[in-house]
Amino acid sequence: MAPAPLYAAVWLPRFHLQAAIRGLGLSLMAEVVVLDGSFATALEAERKGRVLQVSATAERLGISSGMTPSQAQARCPKLRLLHRLASEETQAQQDLLQAALQWTPDYESTAPGLCLLEFTRVRGLWRQREACGQQLYEWLARRDLEARIGFAANPDLAGLAAQVAQPVLIIGEEPGAEEQLLRDLPISALSPGAGLAELLRLWGVRTLGQFARLPRAEVARRLGSEGLLLRDIAAGGRDRLLRRVCPATDYREEMELEHPVESLDPLLFILRQMLESQCLRLAGDWLVASALALELRFQDQTCHQRTLRVAEPTRDAGLLLRLIHTHLESLTTAAPIIAVALELTPTRPAQQQTALFERSLRDPNRFAETLAQLEALVGQGHVGRARLLPSRRPNAFTLMNFLAPAAPEALPDEGQACGLPLRCFRPPRQVNVLLTHGQPSALQSSGQTLFITQARGPWLLSGDWWNPVPWQREIWEIAASDGVLYQLAKEGARWVLDGAFG
Numbered sequence: 001m002a003p004a005p006l007y008a009a010v011w012l013p014r015f016h017l018q019a020a021i022r023g024l025g026l027s028l029m030a031e032v033v034v035l036d037g038s039f040a041t042a043l044e045a046e047r048k049g050r051v052l053q054v055s056a057t058a059e060r061l062g063i064s065s066g067m068t069p070s071q072a073q074a075r076c077p078k079l080r081l082l083h084r085l086a087s088e089e090t091q092a093q094q095d096l097l098q099a100a101l102q103w104t105p106d107y108e109s110t111a112p113g114l115c116l117l118e119f120t121r122v123r124g125l126w127r128q129r130e131a132c133g134q135q136l137y138e139w140l141a142r143r144d145l146e147a148r149i150g151f152a153a154n155p156d157l158a159g160l161a162a163q164v165a166q167p168v169l170i171i172g173e174e175p176g177a178e179e180q181l182l183r184d185l186p187i188s189a190l191s192p193g194a195g196l197a198e199l200l201r202l203w204g205v206r207t208l209g210q211f212a213r214l215p216r217a218e219v220a221r222r223l224g225s226e227g228l229l230l231r232d233i234a235a236g237g238r239d240r241l242l243r244r245v246c247p248a249t250d251y252r253e254e255m256e257l258e259h260p261v262e263s264l265d266p267l268l269f270i271l272r273q274m275l276e277s278q279c280l281r282l283a284g285d286w287l288v289a290s291a292l293a294l295e296l297r298f299q300d301q302t303c304h305q306r307t308l309r310v311a312e313p314t315r316d317a318g319l320l321l322r323l324i325h326t327h328l329e330s331l332t333t334a335a336p337i338i339a340v341a342l343e344l345t346p347t348r349p350a351q352q353q354t355a356l357f358e359r360s361l362r363d364p365n366r367f368a369e370t371l372a373q374l375e376a377l378v379g380q381g382h383v384g385r386a387r388l389l390p391s392r393r394p395n396a397f398t399l400m401n402f403l404a405p406a407a408p409e410a411l412p413d414e415g416q417a418c419g420l421p422l423r424c425f426r427p428p429r430q431v432n433v434l435l436t437h438g439q440p441s442a443l444q445s446s447g448q449t450l451f452i453t454q455a456r457g458p459w460l461l462s463g464d465w466w467n468p469v470p471w472q473r474e475i476w477e478i479a480a481s482d483g484v485l486y487q488l489a490k491e492g493a494r495w496v497l498d499g500a501f502g
Contacts, residue, residue: 006119006126007155010096011148011162015113017053020082021087022144031057031082033072038437052084057164095143095189097245099136108155108242112189114162118242133168156237160208162387163189183209190230196223208234241377249285251278252343260299260336264328267337271324274342275317287346288313292320293402294327294342300335311367313347321345323372330376392461394489396496422487428496433488440476440488445497454479458490477501 010017013028020034022025036052051067058079071078089112092307100107106118119125124134134232140147150161152171159482161169163185182274185208205211213237220228232238253274261267282289290313296304318382370432372401375383384399434442442451457476474490485501 004120004126005153006122006129007135007158008117008119008129008136008153009110009150009152009155009158010100010115010117010140011159011164011165012092012096012140012145013052013148013163014055016084016089017055017082017093018113018145019092020085022092026080028055028146029057030055030080031061031078032082033058033063034071034082035069035086035125036084044111073136081106088223092145095140095145096147099139102139103132103136106242106244109245110243114159115448116158116242118155123392129170130168133165133271137167152237154237155240156233156240157241158237160185160233160237176214183207185209187211192230193226196227197221197228209237211255212236213365215400228450249281249346251281251289251346252341253278254341256339257337260338262336264325265342267328268321268325270340271342272317272321274340275320276326278342278344279315279320282344282346285295285346286349288349288431289320289344290347291345292324292342293345294324295340296333296337297339297341298335299338303333304333308372313349323488326372328378346462359497391463393463422501424499425497428498431488431495431497433490433495440478443478443480443488443495443497451481452478 005332017028017032017034021030021032026032027286033051033054036048045108049069051063051065051069051072053065054063054072058072058076061076063075063079069081071080093112095435096113098111100115100117104117104119104122106115106121110116119132129151133151136149137147146338148162148165149168150158150163150165150171151169152158152161157171161171174332187205187207187210189208190211192200200211205214211231214231215236216228216231219231219327223231243364255270255274261270279289289310291309293305293307298304306327308327310323314320371383375381381399384401385402386397389396389398413436429445431443431445433440434444439455440452441448441455444450455476455478457474459475460472462472463471472491476488476490478486478488480486487498487501489496
């Protein structure tokens with residue numbers, strides 16, 4: 001048998017005012033109002049400000065929202081004006097959500113000062129609703145927040161119950177309680193838009209009970225979807241899913257060491273413990289790590305930071321520790337380590353099926369370790385795959401990390417002629433060239449003289465005009481007496497053989 005639905009609403013009345021008076025030693029009964037903005041001077045507040053929310057005492061004195069500060073102070077000379085504080089409102093909302101998280105992970109941040117909770121799957125809470133509401137009220141009271149808590153069978157009805165709770169109200173225990181609640185609540189409890197509120201006022205609709213008695217079809221035809229939604233709430237609410245808040249998870253851990261560490265073994269022991277706890281959190285969230293950031297702080301106030309990519313995302317603490325171990329073996333430090341920080345980058349596990357004859361790396365993480373070892377030998381940034389740069393300059397390429405996703409290569413246009421490939425000489429061979437009528441006729445290299453039987457060119461290339469010394473090249477394609485086709489280039493006063501075709 002499925003459990004009966006149970007929802008709770010935690011409401012902070014006069015939310016903006018409560019956030020503004022926190023820490024000031026004031027209460028909601030004081031003669032105080034909060035304005036709708038922050039202003040640099042009192043004169044600017046007097047000219048542009050409007051009252052946003054008022055205390056109960058100020059409301060009894062005839063002060064209402066929308067008044068200017070001078071109008072409000074004319075009714076109460078002792079009135080204290082406060083400005084909205086975005087930081088305090090954010091903190092108050094976070095405290096509200098933290099109170100909800102202590103009871104259930106299924107909660108919704110519905111509006112500023114309002115949080116809805118679903119208790120349907122919380123065992124044993126049905127009989128403890130009153131105690132739960134009292135604990136929520138007391139927890140928020142210790143943080144200078146006055147709350148109202150309502151329980152009902154759907155979230156909308158719970159939200160309405162919270163507005164008349166003192167401080168806890170449970171709907172559903174006494175027959176007819178819902179009807180009485182809806183009949184007496186003012187229409188402002190639904191928070192209608194300004195236009196809709198004015199229209200309902202002109203119709204003479206003052207309470208939820210009056211609104212609920214209107215024919216549903218006629219409300220939909222005249223007020224549209226917004227009016228129909230509010231009418232359904234006034235008639236007892238609706239069953240809907242909460243927009244569940246998913247707190248951001250931080251997979252970072254820091255540790256200040258009691259004693260400085262000078263050797264690798266104790267450092268690896270600490271890192272293993274940190275990795276195991278972080279990988280357990282990844283497993284609980286069904287995630288894997290695609291990279292890890294390591295930070296070491298030393299006794300001489302220096303810091304070492306490095307981000308290590310994982311070839312195949314994993315949550316295996318042993319594999320991740322091997323990756324860190326390989327990096328630390330090539331690290332030399334001038335001072336002992338006093339603090340360690342480790343952060344994992346989470347991602348979804350890859351779900352893919354390779355083709356029948358497609359082969360992948362047998363052990364991608366072992367491949368990553370091998371790359372790290374090679375980089376430790378030849379230096380950082382000297383291991384990778386070549387990627388051509390958008391330039392005509394020879395050898396215009398950069399090294400990309402093997403583990404980084406490869407950029408798609410541009411395909412040649414249809415109909416584009418493709419000649420013989422050029423096998424480049426590394427490095428280019430320096431030659432002496434004999435010119436006849438401005439064209440190469442012979443070249444000499446390593447004591448050997450070759451006559452040029454045919455020459456095409458020149459093609460003039462240049463670039464980097466924005467640099468003080470831009471590059472310039474004169475390209476020739478030649479057929480030599482040894483039967484080989486070469487690419488000949490002139491750089492300044494120097495001639496070189498770039499390579500041979502074929």
